[in-house]
Structure formats: structure tokens, C-alpha cells
Amino acid sequence: MDESARRSDGKPALWHAIGSREGRRQEHLEDAAAIYLASGRTPLQELDGIITPNGLFYERHHGGVPTIDPAEHRLMLHGMVDRPLVLTMEDIRRFPSQSRIHFLECSGNPVYTKPYGKTASDLVGLLSCAEWTGVPLKTVLDEAGLQAGAKWVVAEGGDAAALTRSIPIEKCLDDAMLVYSQNGERLRPQQGYPLRLLLPGFEGNMNVKWLRRLKVTAEPAYSREETSKYTDPMPDGTSREFTFYMEAKSIITRPSGGQKLTTHGFHEITGIAWSGHGKIKSVEISLDEGKSWQQAELQEPVLTRALTRFRLPWHWDGTPAVIQSRAIDETGYTQPTLAELVKVRGLNSFYHNNAIWPWRIDANGEVTNAQA
Amino acid sequence: MPRRNLKAAFLVGAIAMLAAAAQADDRYGIGRPATPAEIAGWNIDIGRDGSNLPPGSGSVERGRTVFAEQCSACHGDNGQGGVGDRLVGGQGTLASPKPIRTVGSYWPYASTLFDYIRRAMPQNAPQSLSNEDVYAVSAYILSLNGVVPANAVLDAKSLAAVKMPNRDGFVSDPRPDVHNH
Numbered sequence: 271m272d273e274s275a276r277r278s279d280g281k282p283a284l285w286h287a288i289g290s291r292e293g294r295r296q297e298h299l300e301d302a303a304a305i306y307l308a309s310g311r312t313p314l315q316e317l318d319g320i321i322t323p324n325g326l327f328y329e330r331h332h333g334g335v336p337t338i339d340p341a342e343h344r345l346m347l348h349g350m351v352d353r354p355l356v357l358t359m360e361d362i363r364r365f366p367s368q369s370r371i372h373f374l375e376c377s378g379n380p381v382y383t384k385p386y387g388k389t390a391s392d393l394v395g396l397l398s399c400a401e402w403t404g405v406p407l408k409t410v411l412d413e414a415g416l417q418a419g420a421k422w423v424v425a426e427g428g429d430a431a432a433l434t435r436s437i438p439i440e441k442c443l444d445d446a447m448l449v450y451s452q453n454g455e456r457l458r459p460q461q462g463y464p465l466r467l468l469l470p471g472f473e474g475n476m477n478v479k480w481l482r483r484l485k486v487t488a489e490p491a492y493s494r495e496e497t498s499k500y501t502d503p504m505p506d507g508t509s510r511e512f513t514f515y516m517e518a519k520s521i522i523t524r525p526s527g528g529q530k531l532t533t534h535g536f537h538e539i540t541g542i543a544w545s546g547h548g549k550i551k552s553v554e555i556s557l558d559e560g561k562s563w564q565q566a567e568l569q570e571p572v573l574t575r576a577l578t579r580f581r582l583p584w585h586w587d588g589t590p591a592v593i594q595s596r597a598i599d600e601t602g603y604t605q606p607t608l609a610e611l612v613k614v615r616g617l618n619s620f621y622h623n624n625a626i627w628p629w630r631i632d633a634n635g636e637v638t639n640a641q642a
Numbered sequence: 643m644p645r646r647n648l649k650a651a652f653l654v655g656a657i658a659m660l661a662a663a664a665q666a667d668d669r670y671g672i673g674r675p676a677t678p679a680e681i682a683g684w685n686i687d688i689g690r691d692g693s694n695l696p697p698g699s700g701s702v703e704r705g706r707t708v709f710a711e712q713c714s715a716c717h718g719d720n721g722q723g724g725v726g727d728r729l730v731g732g733q734g735t736l737a738s739p740k741p742i743r744t745v746g747s748y749w750p751y752a753s754t755l756f757d758y759i760r761r762a763m764p765q766n767a768p769q770s771l772s773n774e775d776v777y778a779v780s781a782y783i784l785s786l787n788g789v790v791p792a793n794a795v796l797d798a799k800s801l802a803a804v805k806m807p808n809r810d811g812f813v814s815d816p817r818p819d820v821h822n823h
Contacts (some may be wrong), residue, residue, distance in 0.1 A: 333762060346676050346684050354676035361673045413669050424687060430768050432761040434687065483684055492690040494758035498749050501812065507737030509748075511812040606820040614819050618741050622817070 308332070309376070310460075311395030315526045320371070320542065320569075320577040322398035324453050329460045330376050330396060332495070333431030336480055340464040343428070345448070349486035352415030359464050362448060365405040365413075370447070370470070371576045373399040373544045375516050377473035377500060377621040382612060386642045389528040393627050393639070394521050399544075399577040402468050404449035407442050407484075416486060424491045425467050428482035435476045436490035437469060441514075445470050445575075448481065470575035471546030472514045473621070475500055505616030518545035518605050519624040520553055520580070520597035531586055531635030539566075539582040545599035546575060552598045553580040559592040560607075560628070566595065586631070592640050594628035608641060686769075688757040692802025695756065698773040699797035702790070705782025708775045712764045721745075721786050726765070730786045733807055746787025750812060752804035756780050777801065 310329040312322055322328075340359045348354040376396030380387060387393045411423075416439075423442045427433040437446065447468040450457060457463040462479025469476050475495060490496065490512070502510040520543035525531055543550045549572050554563040566580035580595065596605040608625035630640035688694050710719070716726030721744075723729065732742025741747075745755060760776045762768045771779070781796040789804060790796070796804075 333765065333768070346680070347673075348676055348681045348685065354681060355673040356676045356680065357673040364672050365670060413672060426687075430762065430765065432686075432768065434761070485685065485687060489689065491687050491757075492751055492754055493687075494749075494754055494762075497751065497754055497812075498743065498745075503736065503741055503743070504813075505737065507741075508811055508813050509736075510815050513815045513817065515815075515817065517817060603818055604822055606822050610820045610822050617739070 309396065311391045312398045313391045314395055314397065314521070314542065315390040315523045315529065317523070318579075320399050320579050321453065322400055324400070324455060324458055324461075327398040327400065327452070327458075327461060328374075328376065328396045330474060331429065331431075331460070331479070332433050332475070333429045335459050336429050337459065338428060338464060338480060343464050343482070345465060345481060346483045347410065347414050347486075348483075349424075350417040350420040350488065351411070351486050352417060353413075355410075355414050357410070359450070362405060362410075362465065363450065365409050367403055367405055368447065369401055369403040370445075371399065371401045371573050372468065372470040373397060373575065373577050374468075374474050374477060375544070375546075377475065377513070377516070378623075380623055381620050382608075382615070382617050382623050384642070386639055387527070388639055388642070390521050390523050390526040390627075392527070394519070396474065397544075397577075400452045401454070402447060402449045403451035403454075404447045404465075404468065407446035407448055407467070408444075410448060410484075411442060411486070414486075419488050420486045422487045422490050424483075424485040424487055424493075425476075425478040425481060426483040426485075427462075427478045428480040433475070433478055433495060434491055434493040435478055435496055436487070436493065436512075437467075437472075437476060438514075439486075441469055441472065469514075471516060471548075473500065473516055476514065500621065502615070502621050503618040505618060513622055514546075516544075516546035517622065517624045518547065518550070518597045518599040518603050519543070520550075520595045520605060521627055522555070522593060522595050522629060525593075525631065525637045526629055527637055527639045529637045531631060531637070533635075534586055534588045537584050537586050539584050539593060541580055541595050542577045543580055543595070543597035544575070544577050545597065545601075545603070547603065548574045548600040550578040550597055551600050551602075553578070553595055554598070555580075555582045555593065555595050557584070557591055557593050560594060560626075563596070586635075588633060588635075590633050591631045592628050593631065594626050594640075596626050686757070686761055688753045688760075690751040690753055692753045692798060695753065695798035695801060696773045697798070698777055699795050700774050700776070700778025700781055701795045702778070702781045702785040702792055704775070705778035705780070705785075708771070708779045709782050712771065712775075713779065716765065721783060729783050733787070736808070736811065744787070745783055746789060746807060748808050748811070750806055750809050752780070752784060752789070752801055752806055755783065756801060 312328045345357045379396040466479040522541035553566040566582045569579040628640035721729035732744045732747035735742045784790040
């Protein structure tokens with residue numbers, strides 16, 4: 271089944287909606303039916319540039335999409351702070367704001383085992399990028415006054431799962447944001463309206479949506495999501511916990527699986543690269559099954575923890591080929607092959623698969639997943 | 643920020659008490675204080691040491707009834723799974739090619755079980771169970787896994803004392819773990 275067809279179409283939030291009341295009512299009925307459709311993918315192979323339109327942003331939730339009236343919504347900040355606070359949405363919008371472009375990616379994108387997907391969206395479509403507007407979390411933590419010994423901030427969502435994740439204080443004081451707008455409009459309900467946490471470069475589920483509570487603590491919460499779910503089982507039976515960062519990754523989106531080259535001659539190879547550890551330094555492309563690699567051109571701006579668009583001009587003479595990209599980030603880390611990852615991590619883990627995904631182009635120009 | 647600079651300049655050389663006042667003035671003064679009663683109402687997190695577990699208790703026996711009424715439709719009559727996660731069994735499988743991850747085989751802390759059931763279950767009516775019933779159904783799931791005896795009654799103290807089989811099964815993140823260049 272085409273995953274991208276299963277996503278809901280993501281309309282603006284109820285309180286910023288265009289359309290009739292009847293239309294909104296219908297939307298709510300659809301939302302109720304969508305509770306068990308826990309994710310929707312971005313059609314990466316159809317998109318250009320680095321910004322994902324809000325209606326095509328990937329979705330993942332753990333207990334449905336709540337409908338929250340922003341006038342009723344409150345954020346409580348408590349725990350190891352001098353002044354526990356209750357903030358309304360109006361309060362939060364009064365703080366000095368920032369806008370920044372960052373990607374967001376689900377940690378299970380994709381899993382390590384077959385069947386592998388056919389298209390770029392099937393493989394890594396739980397990935398999107400937007401311009402986010404909100405207030406740095408540090409500003410709000412400073413307002414409450416952190417106490418000595420504060421090491422973690424436990425974030426809780428206002429969804430039915432009351433989803434809870436623990437964030438190291440270093441991240442909270444670095445580039446974490448409380449976000450209320452995405453690509454210029456208020457967050458859509460599926461993205462956490464009216465308020466979400468944004469932790470650039472950290473796995474998607476930690477960017478808690480419908481954010482209602484922040485508790486400053488000395489210890490993580492060891493919540494269900496961070497013990498039994500978003501942990502990474504290894505072949506020896508142990509599991510890695512608190513695996514926050516999304517490592518460097520890239521994928522060619524054109525030509526890519528499901529597409530067809532209908533003519534010989536000039537074709538531009540293009541795709542996206544990203545790293546949770548900072549900026550993309552370079553992207554290399556191989557046209558010969560990984561034997562040799564050449565530099566792709568990076569489209570400016572190259573931003574930290576954001577998608578970076580790359581391109582390579584190519585003349586296809588009709589010979590079957592396997593094409594693939596690999597990203598290198600500013601730490602010097604190079605995106606690995608699937609075989610290299612599996613050698614270290616085995617096949618029991620679901621998460622943090624940042625492998626290279628090669629595409630096979632046959633003599634007819636049909637493009638398929640070369641790994642499948 | 644001019645407002646702050648002005649304040650700071652004004653207070654240069656002032657006594658420590660006034661300096662403290664300046665620090666207070668550095669804030670934006672946005673929001674209102676959260677009251678202890680509000681915090682108590684919102685703060686449902688249970689620590690891994692069992693901290694913040696509420697008063698009350700529940701037996702395996704009572705848990706069997708609660709589970710049949712509230713949980714079995716998704717998790718199966720005996721916690722074997724269905725629409726919802728499998729909750730029982732799998733101990734000793736984690737190092738195999740087909741690991742079975744359940745409360746009994748995988749979850750490191752029993753307190754997390756109480757926390758999660760109370761905050762998020764049953765999925766159609768989260769936070770609808772009484773604390774007693776959350777203790778009871780936690781006890782029942784642990785007993786199905788052989789972690790507590792069939793006659794167990796759990797409360798804050800006894801739940802916190804439960805040692806889960808996979809308690810020591812977790813390691814910190816070693817990445818970058820692929821050294822290819």
C-alpha cells in the first residue's frame with residue numbers, strides 16, 4: 271500500500287481555519303477514524319528545495335490527534351526551578367521569538383529488515399523540514415530560574431498518550447525551542463497545535479507535541495517511550511537507551527524508486543542530505559555501484575540540522591546503472607552502508623538506520639530499490 | 643537590551659541586596675506562579691525508584707477482573723497481544739534473532755508500568771482507572787510474567803521494590819559506532 275496515500279491531508283488548525291463549520295466537523299470525524307493510522311509520510315520524491323509544505327509534513331502520533339482550544343491551553347513549568355510557572359499561549363507568544371529552519375525525522379526511518387520500500391518516501395518519508403517559529407526554551411527556563419542539580423527536563427504532551435520524554439538540560443539550554451508556528455502559519459493539529467517542543471537533530475518523538483508540561487529534574491523519567499519503545503536492541507541482547515541524535519544521512523530523490531527515465535541524455539541527479547550533528551559538509555555520488563564517488567553541488571543555504579539539497583549533472587546513455595549518495599557532516603562523519611550498520615547493530619533494532627540507499631536504473635529507464 | 647543596560651548601569655556599585663533585585667528585574671515577568679495544588683494535580687510522573695506513587699493498593703486477583711474488562715480486548719485474554727502490544731513472555735529471547743519484547747522480558751522498571759497505565763491506558767479512556775485499579779492491573783501483568791506471585795498485593799512500597807528481569811539490560815549510546823573512514 272502506498273504509505274503517502276494513507277496520510278490525512280493536514281488542514282490548518284481549527285482556530286486558524288478557512289472554511290465552513292460543517293467542513294470542520296467533517297475533519298473531526300476523519301481525525302477520530304485516523305486514531306489508528308499512527309503515521310503518514312512525506313512524498314520526498316515529489317518535492318523540490320528543502321522546505322516541506324505543511325500539508326505534506328510527515329505525521330506520527332501515539333494516541334491520536336487532540337483538538338486543543340488555545341485559549342484553554344496551559345504550559346506548566348515546575349520541578350527544580352525557583353519559580354514554577356503557568357503560561358498561557360498568549361504568554362508564550364509575548365517572549366522574544368525566533369525563526370529557524372530544521373529537519374524533523376522519526377527514529378524508525380526505515381527499519382533494518384526486509385521488505386524494503388520501493389520509493390524514497392517508503393524508505394525515509396518520515397522526514398520533513400520546516401521553518402519553525404517560537405521561543406528558545408532557555409528563555410523560558412531562565413524565566414523560571416533553574417536550580418543547582420537540574421540535569422533533565424521531562425516534557426509531557428496533552429495527547430491521549432500524555433507522551434513523556436526526558437531531555438538532557440544541555441540540549442534545553444542550547445537550541446531547543448517552544449514552537450507555535452511552522453512555515454509561517456500556526457502549527458497544524460497533527461504537528462502539536464498549539465505548542466510543541468523542537469529539539470533540532472534529535473529523534474522525532476522527543477519533539478513532544480501538544481506540549482503541556484515541563485518538569486525540571488535530576489534524573490530522566492524512564493517513561494515507557496524511553497525504556498520499552500525508543501530503545502535500540504543489539505545482537506547481544508542489550509539495548510541502547512537515550513539514543514537521541516539522528517546521524518548524517520542522504521537520499522537521491524530524482525531519479526528514485528518508482529520513477530522512469532524516458533529519454534537518454536541529460537538528467538539532473540538531485541536529493542537531500544541532513545545531519546542531527548550540524549551542517550552537511552559534502553555529499554558524494556556514485557554512478558557505478560559504489561566503486562567511485564564524485565562531489566555533488568550543495569544548494570545554499572547549508573544550514574545546521576536542516577535539509578540540504580544537492581545536485582549532480584548526468585548524461586544517461588541507456589546503460590543500466592546503480593546510483594547512490596552518501597553524506598558527510600561537519601564532524602567528519604560519513605553515512606555508512608547498510609552492511610556496515612548491520613555488522614555493528616545486527617537486525618533486531620528498529621531505529622536510527624541512516625544507511626545509504628542505492629537505486630538501480632535498468633535499460634528501460636525504470637528505477638527500483640537496488641537493496642530490495 | 644536597553645532596559646536591562648539602564649538598570650545595570652544604575653545599580654553599578656550598589657549593595658548586594660539591590661543586585662539581587664536587579665536579577666529579579668532581568669526577568670520578563672511573563673506568566674503566573676503555579677500553585678502547589680496545581681502542581682500536585684498535574685504532576686503524575688512516577689520515578690523509577692517509585693517516587694510519587696500514590697496511596698492505595700491492588701491485588702493480582704482484582705487485577706484479573708480489571709484486565710478482563712479494560713485491557714483484554716486489545717492485549718489478549720492472557721496478555722498475549724492483539725491490536726495492542728504483547729505484554730507477557732519472551733524472557734530469554736532478547737539475544738536471539740527473534741526477540742520478544744514484553745513487560746516481563748524488556749521493561750526495566752515496574753514503576754514505569756504503573757506510570758504508563760495510569761497516564762495512557764485504556765487507549766479509549768486514558769486516566770479513567772482508579773489508583774487502586776492501576777495497582778491491581780500492574781500486579782496482574784507482573785504476575786502473568788512471573789515477576790510477582792499470584793497472591794501479591796502491590797502498593798507504593800512493594801511496587802517500588804519489584805526488580806524487573808531486564809533491569810540491567812540497557813547501555814548508553816555509543817554512537818558513532820560505524821567507523822568506515
